Amino acid sequence: MTCPPDSVALPGGSERSAADLQRRTLAPFGRRRAEVLDVRPVGAYLVVAVADPVAVFPRPGQFYMLASAERWGGGESERPFLPRAFSVMRVGPTTSDTPVLEFMLEDVGPGTRRLAELQAGERLWLAGPLGLGFELPPPSVPVVLVAGGVGLAPLVMLDDLFEDQGRERQALVGFRDGAHAAGSELIRAPQVSTDDGSVGRRGLVTEALDAVLSTETGAWVYACGPPPMLEGVRRLSAGHQVRCQLALEAGMACGFGACFGCVIATRQGYRRVCVDGPVFDARELETVLVSGHDGHPRSAARHA
């Protein structure tokens, strides 16, 4: 393992590579209050629409740090304390010059529970857009989107962009059961797999991907989901020798490179998911899975 790799920061501070520019919209410095416009259930998920007061538009794959402006803390074990990272799912329709940001969430921990209790009219703290989003494909290469569960979110925004561009693509989406599979309505023309077979084909979304890659050569794969699924996607993409970008999730404290808490082991050493990702080329990773010093698997997303 080597030391953390170079950053693109240079004297003056705003120097960035061309690839970086394509994948990242800079965030206003600090956090801002934003009003919740709407919270609607979609199966087992919630979609929260937020009116960003600043006219800054994210790239697909970028994320925001969210915390409720009131009652953030004081839950079980006096949590949540830190803000939570969410990929932007969609920039919704708006009549103003500032965006409506939609986030997809599932109540799986104290932070997501508090966010799930939000009502229209309440306020959120918002910081972002943060991180490096997806690298867009060259014209005319086949594109496959692969989503697992709430990992659908960043692929919805990518799908919106491809729709605007008139680009062909396939969307493979996997869920554990029918209630979660209702989330597939958020994306166009989903090919659904469920673990229990209650909707779509029974089995893992990676099995569907394997079938697609067996006939589709030269595809670019975009994936987001739980680490075991992403590890499966990484292996398949390597086996089929196709380009693959993985949007990773990691427990974060800050989201802007300050804490060094969200690192993933890459072939170039540890890199911060928040500023060097969250989207990584699958070839950079030996594995998506995180183990502690004892070798036992960890979910990187403990800060739910």
Next chain:
Amino acid sequence: MPEAAVATDSRGVSFCGLSLAHPIINGSGTFDVLAARRSFGAAVDAEFPFSAYVSKTITLESRPGNAPPRLWEAPAGLINSIGLPNRGLTGYLDRDLPALASLPVPLITNVMGSTREQFAELVEGVSARPEVSAIELNVSCPNVKTGLDLGAEPAECAGLVAFLRPITAKPLIVKLTPNTADVPAVAQAAEAAGADAVALINTLRATARHPQGSGDWLGGGTGGLSGPAVRAVALAQVGAVAQRVQIPVIGMGGVQNGRHARELLDQGATLVAVGTESFRDPAAGARIAAELAVAGDPGDL
């Protein structure tokens, strides 16, 4: 010799010969200006939240840091087990310092060695650079030669500071560890050996069990607790140290607003560092400085 804190205007403060615009700086390892520029662009420098910038810890050789996971959200706080990832002295001098030259505030470089000789090499290296205004010594580590925690023993700490004092004319700040029996005694020993200031508290040693599996959650096994959970401890330790030393004290630990900063100043601190709150609010330092500047009681903001 260090100067006592003198208010230069309503917000300004003099610290070890540096004129700072306000008393709020960052804790080492809690704000990475180079990464922040990648996320926020030039706005970071234009709206820089601190009156001085403290680097994360630099070691002689590069370090990858600890295996993940590195974070655990604790009640009203955070346990981190980062493991001091950095490029090493050469990487810092050659690549980071040129990028830090344009900072709008003085730069304080934090260094850590595991022997006096390593510390000396680090202090010599950064002291030679005009970009560096002061040097902070991270003594929360064992001396590999003596086996003693450099910052845990008054004599060990004094020996280190006395060894380094002749090497640099720049202010030397000792970042004290709270994980020892008598913190004021260590502070007093550092002062007697020639330290220009002390900073406290560092994180409190802490760990977390894996919630489902067995063993520790953190890849590094143990970590350090920070955030509001440690604020009362910081108030007590800063007060106790400030009563025992004449040199300036940088107080920190769980500061979230102007009132918290005011309390540390009232305990005898000259500067207040903000750390974990910057994770929740990247511009927290500027907000806290503004709250502090409000005449009278800034209130529970």
